Amino acid sequence: MADLVKITVDGKEIEVEAGTPVIDAAIDNGTYIPHFCHHSRLEPVGLCRMCLVELETPRGMVLTPSCTLPASEGQVIHTKTPVVDKAQEGVLEFLLINHPLDCPVCDKGGECPLQDQTLGYGPGESRFVEEKRHFEKPVPVSDLVLLDRERCILCSRCVRFAEEVAGDPLIEITARGNQAHIETFPDEPFSSYFSGNTVQICPVGALTATAYRFRARPWDLRKVESTCPHCTAGEAIEIDASQNQVLRFNGIDADATNQGWLSDKCRFGFEFIGSAERLTVPLVRDGDGFRESTWAEALDLVAERLGAVIESRGGEAVAGFGGARGTNEDAYAFSKFMRAVVGSNHIDARMDDAPAAELLAAVQPRATIGDLDTASTILLWGPDLKEEAGTLYLRVRQAVQKRGAKLVVVHPRRTGLDDRATWKFTYRPGTGFGTLEAFASGAGDFAEARKALDEGPVVAVVGLTGMTEDPTLATAVAAFAAGLPDAKILPVARRSNTFGALDMGCAPGLLPGRVSFGDADAVAAFEAAFGAVPDHAGLDTSGMLEGLANGDLAAAVLVGADPVRDVPDGALARRALEAADFVVALDLFLTDSSSLADVVLPAEGFAEKEGTFTNLEGRVSKVNRIVAGPGQTQPDWSILEEIARRMGRPMGFDSAETVAEEIATVAPAYADLRWRDVERKKPEGVLLDGGWYTPKAPAGPDVDADMVLHLARTLYDDGVAMRQSLSLHHLAPGGVAYLHPGDAERLGVTEGDQVVVVGSAGEATLPVRFDPSLPAGVVYVPFNQAGVPSLGAGAAVEVRSA
C-alpha cells in the first residue's frame, strides 16, 4: 500500500493513497467532479477536459484536469471556483455544439452522463448557429455493437478499454481535429469477445448494442442486482427488465470478481430467458412425441414410475444429472432428493468435462480472483480463459499487462493470453503427464519458468485444457502447485453454478457442504437430516451414462442437464437416455436430451427465481428475480419437493429461502450463511472457507498415437442457452478441423478441404483450417458446434481426407 497523503478539496482535508487520481479521491470523499473520459478502471488521459479544477501552486492557481493529477501531500484543490465553472460550462457547450439532440430516440437518453452533466454544469442555451457536423450513421463496429459518430464525444473510453483491458486493440480514433472519429481497421471489425463493455462505458449514446437498441426507455426499466448465469467466475450483474421481459445485463464493478466487465456471452446471453421456445406446461410422452398435461398428472406419473424403479431395482438404479444451471437451493434440493428420496449417490453436476469434484469444491490452499492482483507469477495450465472464463482472462491480462506479473501458459495450442505470456509451452494432448513431469523437474526449456514458480506469491489457475484430456491431469498439476513454496490454486471449470452444485453435493463423492464420504462423522450427521444415505460414493456422469446404456441403471432424473450436447461422447448419452426405463427432465427447453425424456417438467429459469450461486473461488452471491417465469413454470426445488411428497417422503421445503435455511443448518461449509448476509455483502458476496482437499499426484499414462484430438470449448457454441440467444448464436465458429499446415500437407489437404475425423466414439466430416500454433499430429475441433456429431473423449483419432 502506498503512503497516505493529505490533500484539501474545497476546504475539506482528506487522506488518500499517494498517486490516487485527485478526481477519484474527491469523488470517493463526497465531492463530485464531472467527467466523461475518466473511468476508474482505465488509465487517465485527460482528454475531455470536463474535470478541470484549480490547483494552488507557488505561481498562483493553475487550471488542471483532476483525472491526470496524482494526489500528493499538501495539495490544495478547488473544484467550484468561477474559473472552473466557466471552463466546465465551456467544455459542455463545446461537446454539445455538434452533438445531435436526438435524445428522445437515443438508447442512452435518461441514463446519459452528457444529459446529466449538462443539467448540472452546462449552459442554459445554445449559442451555436452553424451547421452541425455530419457522419454516416450508424455503422456496425462488430456483430453486436453499432457506432453513431455524431453522438460520439471522443472520450476514447472504448479505445482504451479495447487496448488496456481486453487486449484487442481493434478500435481507434482516426482523422483529426473536428473530423476525428472512432473507426475500426479496414476489413477487421471490432471482433472482441468483450465488445459489449464499450457500450456500457460509453458516456453518450454513440455505442449501442444490437440486442438492446430501441427496446426500452431507461426510466421504464426495473433493475435488480444478480450474478451472471453463464460463467463460473460469479460476475456481479444488474438485470434490467421492462414489461416482464429481461432486456439487458450490465456489469457491476465488484472488485472481488468482474470489476464491472462482462464477456459478450455473459452480457448478451440473456435472450434465452424470453425465448418463445420456453417450455410452459408439463409434457408427457405420447408415442414418438409429447402431449401437454396438467402438473398433477405429470407429477403423479413421475412419482409412480420412479417409485416403481426404486421398488423393483433399488434407489441405486436411478441416476441424477445436472444442478449446475440452477441456484444452490435448487442444487441442494436435487442432491437431497437423490439421496434422501431416491436413495442414490449417482449424481453429478459435471458433464464429463471437468476436473475432480474434490479439486473444484475443496482444494487447498485455494486462491481468490483478487490474488491474481498480487501474484508475482501466474501459472495457467487449463482452458483458454478467453474462451471459457472471460472475466478471469481479463484479470490475468491486467495482472501481466499493467503490473508486470510473470505468466506461464501451458496449453495444447495458442491461447488468448499468449501475447502476454512470459513463457508459453505447447504440448500434444495426451502427453500432459510427461509434460508435467518435465516441467516440474525444470528440464530444458522449462528451467526459467519452473524457477519463477519458486518465488511467491504464485497463483496456479488449473483446469482441463480440453475434453480429451485425462481429468486427473488437473489434479496432478494442482498437486504440483500445492507443493510449491508459496502458491495457491484457483480451480476452473465451466458452466454457470457448477461450483455451487458441487458444494451442494451434486457430485458422486460429496455431500452438501463439501463433505467427503471419507469423513464418517460428517456423513453420520447427514443421516439425521436425510435419513439413510448410501455410505459410498456413486457414479459420475460417464459412469451413469454407461450404466444406463448397459442396463445396470434404469432411470434418470435430469435437472437442467443436456448430456447429449454437453458430454464429449454425446452418442453414449443418447443411447443411455434411450435405453433407460424412465427419464424425467426438469428443463427450460426441449433440448436434445430432454426431448428423450418420458416426462418434461417446465422449470423457472434465471432471473425468474431467487437464490444463491457459488463461484470458482467459493464465493456465494445472490441471484434475484425480476420477471415471472412463463406459463406454468416452477422452480426446480419446488418441482422436486412435489415429486418427493407424492413418493411419500416430503423434503420439507416451502420456499427457496427454507432450502437456504436448511443448507445453513446441515452443510458445514455453508454453516449459518443466510441470504441476508449475502445480500448485505453485495456486490462482492461472501467468500467461504472450508477447503480440506490437498491434491495428490496420480500419474496417468500418456497417449501414444499418430494423431490426437484437441476438443475444447469456444465462448460461443451450440449449447441450449446460446442456441436460444439469437444475437450470439451465429457467432459460434461452427464445425471445423484445425490442423498444423505440415499435417495438412501430409494428409494431402489444404484450407477449405474436407477431412474425416474418426474419434473414439464417432466421426465427423469437417472443413480444414490451418493453425500453425498446434503441435504436429494434433487436430483441434471446437466442441459442441451445430451439426457436428460428437467424437468421444478419447485422444487418439484418425484423420483422413474426405
Next chain:
Amino acid sequence: MTTTTYPQVLTRRMTEHPADSHTLARYEATGGYQQARAAMGMTREQLVETVKESGLIGRGGAGFSAGMKWSFLAPPRPSYLVVNGDESEPGTFKDRQLLERDPHQMIEGIIIASVANEVHEAFIYIRGEYPKPARRVQHAIDEAYAAGYLGDGIFGSDYQLDVTVHLGGGAYICGEETALINSLEGRRGEPRLKPPYFPAAKGLYMLPTIVNNVETVSNLPHILEMGADAYKALGHDKDTGTFLFSVSGHVKRPGNYELPHGITWRELIFDIAGGMLDGRELKAWIPGGASAPWFVPEEHLDMPITKDDCGQAGSMLGSGAVIVMDDSTCMVKAAERVVRFFAHESCGQCTPCREGTTWMQQILARIEEGHGRAVDLDLLLDVSDNISPGLAWPPKMTTICPLGPSAVSPVTSLAKYFREEVEAHVTEGRCPLG
C-alpha cells in the same frame, strides 16, 4: 540592402558557397567537423556548461534555454536525441534552408549534443513536405558514416552514434515535441500529458529524450568554435547569438535573414526586407509565427526585437516567422485563415480545441462573407476564453497543448486592433475592403 552588415554564422557557408555548401567536401574545407572532433575530448560537464554559458535559447519557438533543457535529462540510460525538423508553423522556413543547404552543420551539432548527453541513438524528424531537404540530410548522413563521423567508433574513439532520418506524415502538431515522439513511435501524433511525460524524463519509448530544433543544434559547432563569450557577444543582451528571421508577406524582399536581436521592427521590415510592396501601407504583422498575437505599426514599429520586449508587448518571437500584411488585407479574412489552419491541424484530443477552433473558424468565415451578427465578436471572444481562460499572455489553457490557445491569438488581435473593421463587415453585410 544591409544584411551583410551583420555577422553571418549559420548561413555563412551557404551564402559564400551556394553551389556545394551541403557537401562534406565543402563542409570540411571550411573547417567542418573540427568541433565534433574536439568535443570527443571534452567531458559531458564541460560541454553542458559551455552551452549553458553561451545562453543558447532553443530555436523551436518556446524560447527555453537549451543548456537548461539538457541538464534536466534524467539519469537512466539509454537516452535519445531527437532533432525537430518538422518545421510547419506557417511562415517559418528557416530550418528548411539549414537542412537543405548545410546539413553537415546540423550533423556536427548532433554529434556534440549526443556526446554531451551520452546519447548513442539520434533521430531527425523532418517535415513530410520537405523531400529535398530530407534527401540532402540523408546523403550527408551517409557521407558522415562513410567518413567515420557516425556509426561505431566515431573519430577513431570508442563512441558509437547512429542517426536515423524520419519523415513526418503532414501534421503540424508533430512539431510539438511529445506529439513528435508519439509519431516517431508510430502512434497518432497527439501531444502527451506533461506531467508525467516530460521528454527529459519519459520521452521516446518512455526513456529520457532531448528534443532540440534544427537551428538550435546547428548553433552548437559555432559555440564550441568561438567560445561561449564570443557567441554571446554576437547577440543582444539575454538574446545571445544570431537568430534566423523568416520574413514573408507583403514586403519587397521576403526571405530568411540571419540577424542579431535588438534591431527594431522598422529596420527589419523596411530596411532589411525592403519595405512594403507597390507603395502600400503596413497594416499589421505577425511577429513570431501563426500562434503569435499581432503587432501594428502605431504601437510596435520602433520596438527593439528581443524576447523580453515581445513578451511584454503581449506576443512572442517564436520561431522567427514574420508575416507582414499591408492595407489591402482584410483582417477578418486573415484571422479566419490562421484559425482555419489551427482548426485543420488540431489533433482532436481535447474538447475545447477540437470543437472550439472549428466553431471560431465558422463564425469568422460567416462574418467575412457578410453574414455576421453584432454579437459574433463577443461570442468569438467568449469561445476563445473557454479555450484560453482570461485571454492572458502567456496564454492559460483548458487543453493539453498550446495549439488551441494559439488559435485564440488572431481573434484577440482582431478585437484589440481591428474591432471597427469587424463591425463594418457586420453592418455593411460584406467585406469593406471589397
